Amino acid sequence: MQLDLILTAREILTMHPERPTATSVGVINGRIVGFDEEIAGLAAAETHDFGDACITPGLIDAHCHTAWWGLGLTSIDLSATRGLDALYAQIAAEVERLDALGDPEAWVHGTGFNQAHHGGAFPDIARLDEITGERPLYLRHTSGHASITNTATLRLVGALDAEFENPTGGVVVRDAQGAPTGLLEEAAQGLVQALLLPYATERLVEALEAATSRYAEQGITSFTEAGVGGGWIGHSPIEVAAYQAAAERGRLHARAQLMPAIDALRPLTGHAADFCREGEGAGLDLGIRAGFGDDAVRFGHVKVFLDGSLLGATAAVTEDYCGHDHNTGYLLDEPEVYRERALGAYRAGWPLALHAIGDAAIDLALDLIEEAQDRYGRRDVPCRIEHFGIARPDQVERAGRLRVAVTPQAGFISAFGDQMADRVGRDRESWLYRGRSVIDAGIVLAGSSDLPVADNNLRRGMQAAIDRRTENDTVLGEAEAITPEEALRTHTEWAARATGQIADKGTLERGKLADFTVFSASPLTAPRVADLDIVATVLGGALSYDSRS
Template sequence: MRLDLILRAREILTMDPARPTATSVGVIGGRIVGFDGELAGLEAERVLDFGDAVATPGLIDAHCHTAWWGLGLAAVDLSTARGLDDLYGRIAAEVARLDELGDPDAWVHGTGFNQAHHGGGFPDIARLDEITGDRPLYLRHTSGHASITNTATLRLVGALEPGFENPVGGVVVRDGSGAPTGLVEEAAQGLVQALLLPYSRERLVEALDAATSRYAEQGITSFTEAGVGGGWIGHSPVEVAAYQAASERGRLHARAQLMPAIDALRPLEGHAADFHGEGRGAGLDLGIRTGFGDDAVRFGHVKVFLDGSLLGATAAVTEDFCGHANHGNRGYLLDDPETYRERALGAYRAGWPLALHAIGDAAIDLALDIIEEAQDRYGRLDVPCRIEHFAIARPDQVERAGRLGVAVTPQAGFIGSFGEQMADRVGPERRDWLYRGRSVIDAGVILAGSSDLPVADNDLRRGMQSAVDRIADGGAALGPAEAITPEEALRTHTEWAARATGQLADKGTLERGKLADIAVFSASPLTAPSIAGLDIVATVLGGELSHDARS
């Protein structure tokens, strides 16, 4: 027998307790066939010898927004702007560029705005109007839960008309006199996006190619796209076709698991036995459900947005956010709890595990209530339900999540980037509840690692280091008792992420029969002084190099 590949390294960390380490691994047909002595006497078409480097299972980003990020790579980058004058200058430069192109109808797009970089201030709509004139403007907040627009855009969406009403789950923010400020929150962003959507399949393929080639540079071999096909998070009603096309053309450089937004689901009817005796549910046509697809593109959970963001103070909490501007503000749910319950239960009984976006503790309460009712009425599915972000989690909620067997995806990478900003939002009594780690693991909850790209970058090494040291960029510790070990941090992006996504049979550990998806680090992430300081030497996807820093 001749192997397709033998990969060698100083140490291969398999994350499999039955065989924790190896120095060589053999591959046939994109899957692992053996290690070390099991390969004795066998030759291979190719040998990849990484010398003193250390290999691990390929990294999994369990919650990110790939199409959104890929599309935003062509927008004005506001994440590095410091001070509103800098922001205005960047917008003016983009307007000048569009003027030179001679397209008077082209929009001004920007991404990555964070008011913390501007002394807590937001752009003045009058100044934006002066710069942009009649060009529509659409600047995405780094959280994704708000946008900044100008008068031209607000006029297009009808927000200036008498009798305009905010959509359910969103707000066009106005000042004390009732004039729009340009800030658009949550589901109200859909009014703007309706003018831009749908993106073409070809444009989405280009975005996925650009995004996932960068994923490979980070050691990422799999990701979960947290919302496609509907709501304000989707980019086209036929968005899944773009992922298939990208895969078929060799332009998808990591494996995609797709979460349909619950808005993309339709009422389904069938035999009563197919829906736990109720005869109806909610899903995709023909009863397609989670797990459908292939190794490159597969359906995962159904995505349900319950509340907003922490940075924007729109997350639903049981106690006020801190700060003068937030006095009396407890955020809000994006719809009525009973509506959420009916829609989520309909999806669950049709076979879809739930991924409930819940940042504030009030939203987490609702998420746990829905999951518990679903499991009590219809039994537990093979794939665990998830709570996305689980950002402000009370101790009782951590215990309850463990009892219900859920998975959670708090973003450890936020601790460095936004730690002090988030702590200011919740105050000293709640700061240790933010984006937990240790207590989640100890309660028996599945802790899955994720970046939430483009809210923060997808340097998962930086995120893993933040999970270990929990130090914000300003130097303050955020919930130091929630620190986890380097091995646990690595498991959040390998074994535990695979469990949370229902894919442990194929990935998450390096074992015979599993996909040959491998990340090669410059040194061991278990013993290095800083995981964030390590380089990604190479990334192997199904036995083929998707990234090689040596060349």
């Protein structure tokens, strides 16, 4: 018998207790067939010896925004900009470029703005208007929960009209005189996006190819797209078609699990037995539900936004933000609305993924999960709380009791840790983006980047989970540090469990998908995981990235 592929290395970390390590692995038809003595003496059509490198299960990013990031790769990158004068210069250069193209209606797009990089200041709308004139402007905040516009854009969305009202779950921010500042919070961004959507399927395919080819360079073989098809997070009512098309054309370089936004679901009726004796639920047409798809593109949880962001001070908390008297953020809709919609989706077979950063939102998320599980039973795939950003000790205990999965982004600690600590104050900083206490409570801790909020170099995220060091080299919540092995599991085994895909990925075992990440050395023993290189990435037994070539 001839195998399709044999990989060898100094060490293969399987993350499986029955055979924790090996030095060779064989593949047939994109699946693992054996290790070491099980494949001894067999030939293969293709072999790769990675020498002193270390092979692990393919890395999984359990929560990111791939289409959003891919589309933003052609926008002005504001993430490294320091000082508003430099920002204005970038915008002026982009306006000049668009003017040269002869398209007066083309938008100025930018991503990655963070007021912390500008002394806490936001751009002055008068200055933006001076630079852009009547050309629309749309700058995304790094959190994804706010945007900056100019007067031309505000006029297009009707925000200057006397009868204008803020949309549910969003705010067009105004100054003391009632004039818009150009800042749009949360769902108010949908006013602008309505002018841009839907994106063409081919444009989304291009964005997915650009994004996932970069994923492969980071050792990522699977990702969960946290919101498609609806709400302000979606890009097209037929967005799933873009993922299918990308996969069919060989332009999707990592496996995609898609979370439909709850706004994309609609009421469904059927036999009472199909909806836990209630005869109705909420889902996609024809009763398609979580798990539908194939190894390349598959549906996962339903995504529900409960609150905003910590960086924008819109996450719903129970105590005021520091320096923001009487500001506790806000829920994006009424609790009873969430209850009706979330329970309807769960009843129809969709496990819940509830975006909850502030502790007030986490309270609501836990309430919804507990009621769903009590009324309709606990699913094999755990419900999730996305971010779990400011979690009180009692909430950690309750989440463990409910056996949920959580995705607190460890990469935020190194990227925004000091900024987040300033928001919540010393009394609450130990609650931020927890690790150790989550594991000890029996909660599934899934690793994720939340790209493009933070970058998707998962090695940096793992390092932050281990040492908890911020951008200013302070330690944030030292007691929440986890071990290198646990950090690796967050992006392998535990991410697979949180996404309901442990049968096929997350550990290296016979019969599982042949997805591998090749590190330059072992992430368990290296002095710093962040300093390791990605040597190669293997997706279904084929190299999706090879630094040696």
